[in-house]
Amino acid sequence: MWKVILYGYRCYLRQGVLLLTIMNYFEKFGIPVGYKIDENALVQAYLQEQSSFHPDANEVEFEKSALLNKAYKVLSNPIDRAKHFLEIHGKYQDVLDPEFSVEAFNLREKYETLATLKSKKKFQEELAKRISELIATLYKLENNLDAFQKNYGLLRFINSFLEKVRSDAYGRN
Amino acid sequence: MLTVGIDLGTTASGVAYMKDGRPITCRINGNVTIPSVVNYSGDQVIIGIEAIYSPEVSPESTVSSVKRFMGTGNMFREKSPIEVSADILSYLKNNVERDLGRKIDAAVITVPSHFSDAQRTATKHAASIAGIRILRLINEPTSAALAFGLDRKKDGIFAVYDFGGGTFDFSVLRLRNGIFQILATGGDNYLGGDDIDLAILDYNSQLHELEIDANEKIFGKLVAKFLKENLNDAADIKKKYTYKNRDYEFLLSQNILQQVSCDFLQRTMEISDQVLLDANIDSSELDGVALAGGMTKLKLVRDKVRKHFSTTIWDNINPEEVVAFGAAIYADSIVHKNHSLLLIDVVPLTLGIETLGGGVDKIIHRNTPLPAMEKRYYTTYQDNQTGIKFHVVQGERPLASECQSLANFELTGIPTMPAGMPRIEVKFSVDVNGLLQIEARDQKTSVQQTVVVDPSSGLSPDKIVSLLEKAKKNQEQDSIHARNISLKIESQRMVKFWESMVDKIPFSFQEIAKSGIVNLKTALETDQYEDILLSRKKIEELFGPFLDDIINARLSGRAVTDLAGELQ
Numbered sequence: 158m159w160k161v162i163l164y165g166y167r168c169y170l171r172q173g174v175l176l177l178t179i180m181n182y183f184e185k186f187g188i189p190v191g192y193k194i195d196e197n198a199l200v201q202a203y204l205q206e207q208s209s210f211h212p213d214a215n216e217v218e219f220e221k222s223a224l225l226n227k228a229y230k231v232l233s234n235p236i237d238r239a240k241h242f243l244e245i246h247g248k249y250q251d252v253l254d255p256e257f258s259v260e261a262f263n264l265r266e267k268y269e270t271l272a273t274l275k276s277k278k279k280f281q282e283e284l285a286k287r288i289s290e291l292i293a294t295l296y297k298l299e300n301n302l303d304a305f306q307k308n309y310g311l312l313r314f315i316n317s318f319l320e321k322v323r324s325d326a327y328g329r330n
Numbered sequence: 331m332l333t334v335g336i337d338l339g340t341t342a343s344g345v346a347y348m349k350d351g352r353p354i355t356c357r358i359n360g361n362v363t364i365p366s367v368v369n370y371s372g373d374q375v376i377i378g379i380e381a382i383y384s385p386e387v388s389p390e391s392t393v394s395s396v397k398r399f400m401g402t403g404n405m406f407r408e409k410s411p412i413e414v415s416a417d418i419l420s421y422l423k424n425n426v427e428r429d430l431g432r433k434i435d436a437a438v439i440t441v442p443s444h445f446s447d448a449q450r451t452a453t454k455h456a457a458s459i460a461g462i463r464i465l466r467l468i469n470e471p472t473s474a475a476l477a478f479g480l481d482r483k484k485d486g487i488f489a490v491y492d493f494g495g496g497t498f499d500f501s502v503l504r505l506r507n508g509i510f511q512i513l514a515t516g517g518d519n520y521l522g523g524d525d526i527d528l529a530i531l532d533y534n535s536q537l538h539e540l541e542i543d544a545n546e547k548i549f550g551k552l553v554a555k556f557l558k559e560n561l562n563d564a565a566d567i568k569k570k571y572t573y574k575n576r577d578y579e580f581l582l583s584q585n586i587l588q589q590v591s592c593d594f595l596q597r598t599m600e601i602s603d604q605v606l607l608d609a610n611i612d613s614s615e616l617d618g619v620a621l622a623g624g625m626t627k628l629k630l631v632r633d634k635v636r637k638h639f640s641t642t643i644w645d646n647i648n649p650e651e652v653v654a655f656g657a658a659i660y661a662d663s664i665v666h667k668n669h670s671l672l673l674i675d676v677v678p679l680t681l682g683i684e685t686l687g688g689g690v691d692k693i694i695h696r697n698t699p700l701p702a703m704e705k706r707y708y709t710t711y712q713d714n715q716t717g718i719k720f721h722v723v724q725g726e727r728p729l730a731s732e733c734q735s736l737a738n739f740e741l742t743g744i745p746t747m748p749a750g751m752p753r754i755e756v757k758f759s760v761d762v763n764g765l766l767q768i769e770a771r772d773q774k775t776s777v778q779q780t781v782v783v784d785p786s787s788g789l790s791p792d793k794i795v796s797l798l799e800k801a802k803k804n805q806e807q808d809s810i811h812a813r814n815i816s817l818k819i820e821s822q823r824m825v826k827f828w829e830s831m832v833d834k835i836p837f838s839f840q841e842i843a844k845s846g847i848v849n850l851k852t853a854l855e856t857d858q859y860e861d862i863l864l865s866r867k868k869i870e871e872l873f874g875p876f877l878d879d880i881i882n883a884r885l886s887g888r889a890v891t892d893l894a895g896e897l898q
């Protein structure tokens with residue numbers, strides 16, 4: 158069996174068939190797989206690795222350094238980490254559970270009715286608060302992957318909705 | 331071997347290098363910075379302090395604040411911002427080399443942290459044209475953080491509030507074991523001291539019911555700038571402003587300053603808060619806020635920062651030198667492979683590809699750590715399509731048309747196939763300088779194309795090549811003889827400049843100054859180049875501390891048309 162590490166994926170060439178599996182970022186930094194992480198240990202491991210592979214320290218390891226950055230970025234962000242956690246368990250999917258579609262619909266409706274800058278700003282805060290709540294929920298559901306998956310779906314929806322609302326409001330750049 | 335750090339600022343530029351493990355500034359004309367101002371009259375290129383105050387220059391041919399237009403097609407006296415910046419860089423290089431008696435081998439040059447790819451590329455071109463080998467482009471607030479970090483040797487989470495002449499930048503970073511990890515950055519390219527000067531000028535022209543022509547605004551702005559820099563703790567300060575042969579009294583009080591800068595300061599705080607949000611750091615977690623940029627010399631700004639962040643304020647390094655210091659530190663660390671120091675910076679603005687509907691597929695999000703790399707796969711949507719066009723944009727807005735356009739490229743030579751069959755891999759890499767490179771490859775045929783992202787940096791590729799060739803020729807011809815000639819011409823001009831200034835310095839110094847100038851003239855007449863350098867240095871040291879007074883005297887003593895001009 159051949160094993161090649163491609164960018165962000167592990168590829169296995171098995172009996173002529175190319176299999177792609179998600180690279181496990183937790184392993185990369187030698188920290189236990191789980192939604193809860195020891196942030197300090199993550200930072201420590203990341204910086205330690207970068208001091209050997211960052212282009213200013215090591216001219217030839219551009220891709221390795223970039224991959225470390227990507228892995229770190231995913232693990233340090235609770236939303237991206239949730240997705241990665243699901244992916245590793247083969248549980249990631251890009252759908253909103255019907256249980257939450259009413260909430261999603263109502264949020265969209267509400268945004269349509271907002272006219273003033275102030276109310277839009279307040280709406281952003283509301284979404285941000287809901288995101289924090291959902292992240293807190295995910296921490297409790299670490300051992301219940303189905304429920305984790307459903308809540309992640311809503312979290313993902315609200316987060317991209319917030320991104321849209323923010324970018325609508327983003328001034329000149 | 332000499333490596334330096336260069337702060338190429340909107341209003342002021344400076345160079346620093348390492349000596350005995352500490353950064354120090356190379357003084358030019360007795361000052362830590364030179365004004366980023368260039369005068370083009372005929373074949374002559376006059377740079378820095380002389381370009382503003384020399385009796386020989388006319389305001390119409392003087393160019394300033396071009397950094398604000400880096401990466402655009404705007405022209406100044408028929409020069410692109412790249413060429414003007416290259417002239418400033420050459421001047422810095424020549425002066426430093428002459429002063430230290432060594433050639434600059436390579437440099438770290440600083441740019442505002444949210445400079446786009448186009449603006450970074452333009453800066454890189456300017457350095458090449460000036461014959462400077464770039465080790466790295468680093469971000470200004472990051473550079474300031476390096477200088478403070480080295481100074482404090484303290485781990486923690488910090489912010490840098492960098493308010494300069496043209497731009498505002500705010501960065502949040504973690505410092506641990508000599509690694510500077512930027513967590514998030516943000517800023518505004520059009521928010522700086524220049525804007526406040528303009529607001530002070532507007533306030534005063536309204537007060538006097540004056541309609542100042544665009545060309546004359548320039549001088550008015552200099553007066554405004556003077557008021558701003560000299561108000562200090564006084565209740566108010568006044569200065570004469572001559573316009574169309576009439577004298578007006580321009581005024582600045584603490585109240586007026588507060589009033590005209592209120593919105594600008596508010597905006598710096600909004601940007602700061604957004605960056606903290608992006609970094610997921612609460613301001614109570616900050617172990618300190620470091621100040622950089624000349625605007626932070628204003629008490630009003632410092633008070634506001636102190637109030638907003640309620641944490642320790644680091645202000646013990648001169649905010650006009652701190653950026654060049656950090657660049658010098660990093661330049662030294664790179665060439666000496668000093669692994670005790672490392673910078674991990676971030677992508678300042680999201681990079682993406684325009685989608686069919688005119689939206690943006692965000693590929694590398696802002697605040698992604700550098701270096702960054704992402705791959706995307708594309709296919710054809712028509713049968714037998716042999717090419718795919720891509721439009722690369724940078725910015726946070728949802729529509730591609732509202733973002734900055736970086737590059738258009740087409741992957742060609744795809745073999746004819748039914749729609750959806752080809753699999754084109756496009757690899758986006760952003761290097762540690764924040765520069766984007768794109769490679770596209772058809773996975774079936776392995777047709778590979780590397781796209782040089784040379785965004786409309788304001789100059790055509792042909793023009794850049796020809797400028798580079800010219801620069802190379804200049805360097806080849808750079809002999810001791812040629813350098814001596816330019817030293818002579820420049821010094822002759824400086825003699826005139828100092829002669830016109832000598833009665834503006836305190837009386838007790840005037841005799842020494844005059845005899846210094848006489849010595850310089852003798853050295854010039856007899857071509858004693860060593861002596862020319864020595865006597866110049868003496869005069870520069872003598873005039874240095876009084877430069878502000880001299881400028882002040884100049885501003886109030888002369889007619890408008892005699893004074894410096896600015897385009898914008």
Ligand SMILES: Nc1ncnc2c1ncn2[C@@H]1O[C@H](COP(=O)(O)OP(=O)(O)OP(=O)(O)O)[C@@H](O)[C@H]1O
Binds near residue numbers: 493560
């Ligand atoms: N003592 C002072 N009091 C108030 N403002 C000052 C003082 N000294 C300098 N400034 C202001 O600081 C600004 C210049 O700062 P600085 O030299 O850091 O900017 P820069 O590097 O040229 O610009 P940028 O970093 O935006 O490209 C000018 O607007 C200048 O008027």
Ligand SMILES: [Mg+2]
Binds near residue numbers: 337339340470495653
């Ligand atoms: Mg600056």
